[in-house]
Amino acid sequence: MNQKDQGFVGKLLPVLLSTGMVFGLIMLSGQFMEILRTREVINQTARAYLLEMETVGCLSEADSEALKKELAEACGMTDISLSGTTVQQVGYGERIYLVISGNIKQNLKVQIPFMYEELKAWNIPIRMKWISTAKH
Numbered sequence: 001m002n003q004k005d006q007g008f009v010g011k012l013l014p015v016l017l018s019t020g021m022v023f024g025l026i027m028l029s030g031q032f033m034e035i036l037r038t039r040e041v042i043n044q045t046a047r048a049y050l051l052e053m054e055t056v057g058c059l060s061e062a063d064s065e066a067l068k069k070e071l072a073e074a075c076g077m078t079d080i081s082l083s084g085t086t087v088q089q090v091g092y093g094e095r096i097y098l099v100i101s102g103n104i105k106q107n108l109k110v111q112i113p114f115m116y117e118e119l120k121a122w123n124i125p126i127r128m129k130w131i132s133t134a135k136h
Contacts, residue, residue: 017115024111031108035124038104042075042126050098050130057089057134059098067100077102077126090134098130 049067053059059067064082071077084099104124111117 020115024116028108028110031106035104035106038075038106039126042071042077042100042128045070045074046098046100046128046130050096050132053086053096053098054132054135057091057094057136058086058096061087071100071102075104077104079103084129092134092136094134096132096134098132099128101125101127 045067049059049063052063059082064085064087067082068080071080080100080102082098082100084097086096086098090096102125104126106122106124108120108122109117110120
């Protein structure tokens with residue numbers, strides 16, 4: 001009656017493996033949330049500059065450099081390009097464009113506890129186009 005169960009490890013191993021893999025996926029999803037937070041910071045920064053563009057009618061050279069600097073420092077963007085952005089002043093009611101493209105480098109730590117761990121660099125291309133009208 002009180003014999004040792006020979007299959008205990010065989011029954012426990014799949015549970016431990018699946019628990020470790022779920023824990024690894026939870027940690028990876030947390031890192032993906034960081035990417036979404038960074039994208040939201042980029043959106044907020046772009047929105048602030050678009051509001052400034054509405055009052056002036058274009059993106060000035062000084063604002064262009066400030067935007068690039070802010071995106072690089074606050075968001076870690078590289079290879080920032082503003083081509084397609086309205087840089088010549090337009091009249092009241094005309095369309096203005098703010099086009100931002102670049103890359104975000106994210107280091108993802110992929111791991112399954114006690115089994116697998118790897119650090120992968122991931123370049124995420126970002127391209128956004130904001131459209132509004134001049135209100136100056």
